[in-house]
Amino acid sequence: MSTDVRKIQIYDTTLRDGAQSAGIHFSAEDKKRIARRLASFGMDWIEGGWPGASPTDDHFFELMRGREWTRSKLVAFGSTARPGHAASEDAGLARLIASGADAACIFGKSWDLHVTRGLGIELEDNLELVRESVRWLKQHMAVVMFDAEHFFDGFRANEVYAMQVLDAAAEAGADALILCDTNGGSLPEQVASCVRQVVVRYPQLSIGIHAHNDSEMAVANTIAAVSAGASHVQGTVNGIGERCGNANLISVIPALILKMGLACGIDADGLKRLRRLSVFVNEMANQLPWQHQPYVGQNAFAHKGGIHVSAIRKESRLYEHIDPASVGNVQRVLVSNQAGRSNILAKLKQLELDADIVVDNEAMARVVQSIKEMEAIGYAFEGADASFQLLLRRATGHFKRHFELVRFRVYDEKRGHNDAPESEATVQVRVDGRLQHTAALGIGPVNAMDRALRAALVGAYPGLEQMRLTDFKVRVLSTRDATEAAVRVLIESSDGVRKWNTVGVSTDVLEATYRALNDAIEYKLVLEDQVAREHEAQRLPEVHV
Amino acid sequence: MSTDVRKIQIYDTTLRDGAQSAGIHFSAEDKKRIARRLASFGMDWIEGGWPGASPTDDHFFELMRGREWTRSKLVAFGSTARPGHAASEDAGLARLIASGADAACIFGKSWDLHVTRGLGIELEDNLELVRESVRWLKQHMAVVMFDAEHFFDGFRANEVYAMQVLDAAAEAGADALILCDTNGGSLPEQVASCVRQVVVRYPQLSIGIHAHNDSEMAVANTIAAVSAGASHVQGTVNGIGERCGNANLISVIPALILKMGLACGIDADGLKRLRRLSVFVNEMANQLPWQHQPYVGQNAFAHKGGIHVSAIRKESRLYEHIDPASVGNVQRVLVSNQAGRSNILAKLKQLELDADIVVDNEAMARVVQSIKEMEAIGYAFEGADASFQLLLRRATGHFKRHFELVRFRVYDEKRGHNDAPESEATVQVRVDGRLQHTAALGIGPVNAMDRALRAALVGAYPGLEQMRLTDFKVRVLSTRDATEAAVRVLIESSDGVRKWNTVGVSTDVLEATYRALNDAIEYKLVLEDQVAREHEAQRLPEVHV
Secondary structure (H helix, E strand, O other): OOOOOOEEEEEEOOOOOHHHOOOOOOOHHHHHHHHHHHHHHOOOEEEEEOOOOOHHHHHHHHHHOOOOOOOOEEEEEEEOOOOOOOHHHOHHHHHHHHOOOOEEEEEEEOOHHHHHHHHOOOHHHHHHHHHHHHHHHHHHOOEEEEEEEOHHHHHHHOHHHHHHHHHHHHHOOOOEEEEEEOOOOOOHHHHHHHHHHHHHHOOOOEEEEEEEOOOOOHHHHHHHHHHOOOOEEEEEHHHOOOOOOEOEHHHHHHHHHHHOOOEEOOOHHHHOOHHHHHHHHHHHOOOOOOOOOOOOOOOOOEEOOHHHHHHHHHOHHHOOOOOHHHHOOOOEEOOOOOOOHHHHHHHHHHOOOOOOOOOOHHHHHHHHHHHHHHHHOOOOOOOOHHHHHHHHHHHOOOOOOOOEEEEEEEEEEEOOOOOOOEEEEEEEEEEOOEEEEEEEEEOOHHHHHHHHHHHHHOOOOHHHHHOEEEEEEEEEOOOOOOOOOOEEEEEEEEOOOOEEEEEEEEOOHHHHHHHHHHHHHHHHHHHHHHHHHHHHHHHHHHHHO | OOOOOOEEEEEEOOOOOHHHOOOOOOOHHHHHHHHHHHHHHOOOEEEEEOOOOOHHHHHHHHHHOOOOOOOOEEEEEEEOOOOOOOHHHOHHHHHHHHOOOOEEEEEEEOOHHHHHHHHOOOHHHHHHHHHHHHHHHHHHOOEEEEEEEOHHHHHHHOHHHHHHHHHHHHHOOOOEEEEEEOOOOOOHHHHHHHHHHHHHHOOOOEEEEEEEOOOOOHHHHHHHHHHOOOOEEEEEHHHOOOOOOEOEHHHHHHHHHHHOOOEEOOOHHHHOOHHHHHHHHHHHOOOOOOOOOOOOOOOOOEEOOHHHHHHHHHOHHHOOOOOHHHHOOOOEEOOOOOOOHHHHHHHHHHOOOOOOOOOOHHHHHHHHHHHHHHHHOOOOOOOOHHHHHHHHHHHOOOOOOOOEEEEEEEEEEEOOOOOOOEEEEEEEEEEOOEEEEEEEEEOOHHHHHHHHHHHHHOOOOHHHHHOEEEEEEEEEOOOOOOOOOOEEEEEEEEOOOOEEEEEEEEOOHHHHHHHHHHHHHHHHHHHHHHHHHHHHHHHHHHHHO
């Protein structure tokens, strides 16, 4: 831990640079929800967008006029005035001033090649643009920051000119100078050496870093800049952003706090909400979870190799660089055909199965055999804890089936080019020795099947009324011919209190879905049985004492 | 570029540490295919597995006995002898010697805490284990490397002891000392400072780095170690590995060559195969592509923001840190509702549409409107270039429908608990004014629909015979209730020569599939029309001249 007393400013650009990411589309309402979440997490600066660049951004700044959070400051992003336009008459700068944001951040060219080839103007004219743009904004806004675009390339190409650009912004009153590795090509040593020189030159200004991940070094470049004296870091939640993304604040923030001992607007309690912030933004961005994500990913503290697992059971810090709880994460033990018995035992313990399940050598051999057989036909249990628990119960003789499928039929028809399709499913199951035969229409065949199955079971098990499917994923397992190959369906279910995941595999996507649904319902019913037994156990002493 | 003349050794552990990744299951045959590919790419060392740890690894080393590649060396991984066992009688060391590998790499404890708490032995006894294990192996194998587990944590906790462990391995004849950041918690500055001291101490030995990505710094830590004097780097293709993964060789290798000017076993021509190696391992590991992957990802050189795109059209190096072709990648221009007209124009140009498509202002407005409408209901075109090209053709009036769906019906039935389900689809389409009504059985409903549709069309369009669906993905678009939500289906098709991607959205997974199938077939037929027109155009001069 360092004795550095700087407080690092965290500048979030998820809503601006992050929204540039391929495949991400935020509505203005999405952006509002995310902004509120970023503010409650404790970001110092929230860059909301570029007024005038899109109707979404304009609408967002309108929505923000009624914001109730005050500790975080809202920033509007833009560029220096257009060449040939006086700053005072530039439409872009006027929109920043009118945006209602607390601060403006404008980018300008600092690489000589960009000035002459990109903008097509003289080097001196660009200095004037920077100077006049910052000066004009400072007359109308409390805080103005300057993003020196391509600063590190510029510094390598023409160090004197790159510094002159910063001088122009500083003279005009910029509050912060942000050094941008716009194309993400710099290495940490290069970043550190530049930052050191800039920090010495402007001791009174906040010096910032804006890194991109094209060399897979955005987080390291950000940390290198802070080590070299930068006190302002820009990045996005989960590192989303154009091309390979921006510096990932979800990795930068715990490094600053836990590894460098630096202070920022997020304290130890706030840091515990890191994983939830990451999951929230991921859901808003409609991205698949990055399971291997450092600090907050599902696998960040997941252990698979047999040798590690036995050590971890002795002492966690032997194999974990931080305490998972400090960032709101948990340790996980995975199951696989490479895993030894110690993994499976740890898993059994973690699942908190009934104490009466005795896992003797014979039972263990059956568990290992079951896992091997299921994996051989395409099952994978890493993302399907509930199916794995059911497998353990089945293999050890601690499973009583609540119902049995007799048959299902699914029917999906589109009758005309412009008609919506109609889906109907019939399901016949045996429950408590009696046949239930139900049918249901649905919005699509999966929904019809889900409805028909629950209609058949809800009489016997009313608790299924609360259950909902909350996610549904399909993956082809071989690419020989994708429509003939086996598919793996992963389902996430919820009863409003808990969430659980199940898996089904088949060459028929509807049968694979049925299998995952079947496990999802059986798991829910096992939970209900446990609760019922606990009630029973609690009741007995009251009667007898 | 540096004038450093070191040749950096590349040590690939995709097959050992990479195989520990959650969700990855390589068979021995998979490992054999990957090993051959790694060898042809030019890796110096290929760590194949841990003999005795699993039947898969044992089988793999058996398969490797007939290997024909010789430039790359095969390494067997293992540990120091078990405490209390003489090295000469240790079963693990004996398996390394018997493995048929060219070299052994064994790990030993270098963090005092691991020795006393993990192994539960005296510090001096561990030194003896390291010394005797390396010495015994060196009597039987040409090359022996030593992985100092948790070296950086050990160095921070007890610098003297960590160095004594390296001394023990060096005295016993180890050819290389590998410093491992086993839990991935170190920062580049810490790594560099340690490596510098080790390099000075053992000037005659190869010093290596083995980094994990728990702090999102594995690549930066690897590069920092090389800057500090290490000449051997360990990592995996795509950074796969336990928890958050290992150092990603796909990012490390181009940084060494293109950014640091260092030599390794891969030359400039070899580097052009980097992207294909990444894709190959990804397919073997059955992982979704990491679209934002640095250097080789689909989005690594993809440009979305309007301002960038116009600049990129002027000069690529203004916005790209390396030439995409140097790693086998290409520039892409994306379409989105945030994009300006310059993006769409660039896209039109890239698609090489017929020169007779005039994109005037009115046509452009229709294109933008179409994109907005489709995106609003859940379409996304980043992964579906073929659907996007059809959208452009439709919006600009350059699309002639080859067939029209009248109706479809899909029927999927499972008749008994142990019976395989039966799938049947009927499709009625209008082709050249005539109705075609066909039915087909299939392996699952998607396959049945694909077969019925192609049966209806193949008479009019025999070229569809060659077409196959090669990938199929389903994604729920909202998580309110996953079975009622809209789904997006992405399909990859191939005719043996080209591959193309299409997309379909609906609340009904089969209708969404139909839409993606429809586009896939229309795109194929558009390609055929183009080829036919080109033949026609070539024929005319022959007749008239």
